[in-house]
Amino acid sequence: MEKKVRVRFAPSPTGGLHLGGVRTALFNYLFAKKHNGTFVLRVEDTDQTRFVEGAEAYIVSCLEWCGMIPDESPQVGGPFGPYRQSERKPTYKQYADQLIADGYAYYAFDTPEELDAKRKEVNNFTYGLATRAQMHNSLTMSEDEVAKLLSEHVPYVVRIKMPEDELVSFTDLIRGHVSFETNLIDDKVLLKADGMPTYHLAVVADDKAMEITHVFRGEEWLPSAPIHILLWRYLGWEDIMPAWLHLPLILKPDGNGKLSKRDGDRLGFPVFAQNWADPKTGDLTAGFKELGFMPEAFVNLLAMLGWNDGTDQEMFTLPELIEKFSVERISKAGAKFDFEKAKWYNHEWIKNSAAITLAPAVTNALKTTGISIANDNYLLKVIDLIKDRCNLITDFVQQSGYFFAIPDSYDLAAVKPKWAVEKAAFFEEFSASLTGSLIALEQEDKFKELAVAHNFKAGELMLPLRIMLVGGKFGPGVFDISVALGYEEVQKRIRTAITIFNQ
Ligand code: GLU
Numbered sequence: 001m002e003k004k005v006r007v008r009f010a011p012s013p014t015g016g017l018h019l020g021g022v023r024t025a026l027f028n029y030l031f032a033k034k035h036n037g038t039f040v041l042r043v044e045d046t047d048q049t050r051f052v053e054g055a056e057a058y059i060v061s062c063l064e065w066c067g068m069i070p071d072e073s074p075q076v077g078g079p080f081g082p083y084r085q086s087e088r089k090p091t092y093k094q095y096a097d098q099l100i101a102d103g104y105a106y107y108a109f110d111t112p113e114e115l116d117a118k119r120k121e122v123n124n125f126t127y128g129l130a131t132r133a134q135m136h137n138s139l140t141m142s143e144d145e146v147a148k149l150l151s152e153h154v155p156y157v158v159r160i161k162m163p164e165d166e167l168v169s170f171t172d173l174i175r176g177h178v179s180f181e182t183n184l185i186d187d188k189v190l191l192k193a194d195g196m197p198t199y200h201l202a203v204v205a206d207d208k209a210m211e212i213t214h215v216f217r218g219e220e221w222l223p224s225a226p227i228h229i230l231l232w233r234y235l236g237w238e239d240i241m242p243a244w245l246h247l248p249l250i251l252k253p254d255g256n257g258k259l260s261k262r263d264g265d266r267l268g269f270p271v272f273a274q275n276w277a278d279p280k281t282g283d284l285t286a287g288f289k290e291l292g293f294m295p296e297a298f299v300n301l302l303a304m305l306g307w308n309d310g311t312d313q314e315m316f317t318l319p320e321l322i323e324k325f326s327v328e329r330i331s332k333a334g335a336k337f338d339f340e341k342a343k344w345y346n347h348e349w350i351k352n353s354a355a356i357t358l359a360p361a362v363t364n365a366l367k368t369t370g371i372s373i374a375n376d377n378y379l380l381k382v383i384d385l386i387k388d389r390c391n392l393i394t395d396f397v398q399q400s401g402y403f404f405a406i407p408d409s410y411d412l413a414a415v416k417p418k419w420a421v422e423k424a425a426f427f428e429e430f431s432a433s434l435t436g437s438l439i440a441l442e443q444e445d446k447f448k449e450l451a452v453a454h455n456f457k458a459g460e461l462m463l464p465l466r467i468m469l470v471g472g473k474f475g476p477g478v479f480d481i482s483v484a485l486g487y488e489e490v491q492k493r494i495r496t497a498i499t500i501f502n503q
Contacts, residue, residue, distance in 0.1 A: 005037025013055035016276030041073035168226035292392030297349035407471025434487035440479035468497035
């Protein structure tokens with residue numbers, strides 16, 4: 001029988017969630033859902049020095065915003081808990097002990113001062129094959145000496161003993177055959193002096209304990225894979241080792257490096273999913289959500305960073321992504337992040353969404369500028385009129401202000417040079433002709449008819465009408481605006497504007 005698919009997203013709660021992290025979560029999620037499997041959120045918080053208060057809740061909230069709800073997590077629990085590594089601390093030491101007993105790991109008693117001195121003495125010092133014999137560890141000390149130090153509770157770490165002259169090879173389901181020479185890998189610490197495991201030990205112990213079948217993670221973890229594979233082997237679990245899938249990097253738009261938060265700051269776009277306030281410095285880093293991205297668009301654009309379905313299709317809903325997702329179509333090459341393209345996705349999503357779907361987010365955006373919505377139907381009408389013009393949800397604020405208040409300024413430069421009292425007379429008559437029953441086309445006909453009667457070309461009166469209603473040279477069809485505003489409001493705006501234009 002096929003094993004039930006179980007995948008995990010395993011972030012460390014160290015700060016804001018980078019879009020690369022969300023994409024890792026997404027590919028895990030899509031794979032799990034596609035195979036009726038389980039999507040686990042595991043919080044990797046064993047590095048107490050990098051722990052940041054609030055980061056876990058923030059990660060949970062980002063996943064929720066994207067619609068990726070974990071089946072098992074610290075929040076919802078599950079049969080393989082706890083799902084925070086710090087709460088699993090007592091489970092790891094037995095594996096370190098087992099590895100030592102079997103000769104695959106050793107105690108290292110070197111003090112921080114000794115290690116510092118060594119680093120000064122030897123250029124590019126690494127603790128491993130070439131140097132371990134000169135160090136203060138259970139490989140260079142007698143059993144009695146080691147036992148004595150242990151009984152005196154002298155601090156120690158446990159290090160893996162990398163084998164000599166071996167090639168660790170494996171098949172990555174994205175990258176194919178991969179191999180690493182063990183001589184080039186140092187003896188990584190597995191258990192720290194505070195008794196906490198390092199990432200390397202914890203990740204293997206927990207992937208085993210949680211019966212993870214596939215490890216999807218960023219390419220930056222590829223160099224760690226041989227260490228993990230050796231641990232799976234040394235702990236006697238190689239036959240149940242998960243499949244490995246190292247996702248291509250998300251690259252900066254200019255150049256080849258990995259996209260960093262600094263690139264976002266430099267180029268003026270967010271890199272985090274949601275706003276992140278650093279609890280220590282108070283610094284606020286902008287997120288896609290608050291900038292005005294729809295979660296559907298964010299998920300869609302992330303899926304396309306390193307995956308496609310083999311056709312030209314670019315727009316996908318989450319259920320469609322689940323249906324079409326396949327590991328074979330994940331690319332090996334890094335994917336360049338293009339913010340303009342990201343906005344294009346959001347624009348397409350806004351354009352294709354029903355007003356009722358957009359209404360809650362638009363209402364929130366308007367609220368931040370002091371506009372509160374009194375009439376839901378009116379808001380839906382406004383959204384329908386302007387959504388084609390918005391790349392971001394926040395664009396609705398700028399694009400819709402005049403629907404909720406009479407303009408507080410007018411683009412006079414666009415009207416005044418050609419303004420004349422005869423035009424004022426035309427607008428007075430047009431205004432008087434308006435009734436509540438006219439649809440946009442009828443208003444337009446009336447407008448054109450009156451223009452002819454007043455010896456004007458209708459075209460030269462359209463812009464002044466727009467400026468009267470909107471304040472500036474933007475917005476959808478002017479008669480659509482007029483109908484939405486209602487004739488009494490339009491009459492008021494025409495009257496007010498005429499006074500100003502006449503001055
Ligand atoms: N805790 C690691 C991270 O922060 C997880 C890497 C992995 O998935 O193995 O990304």
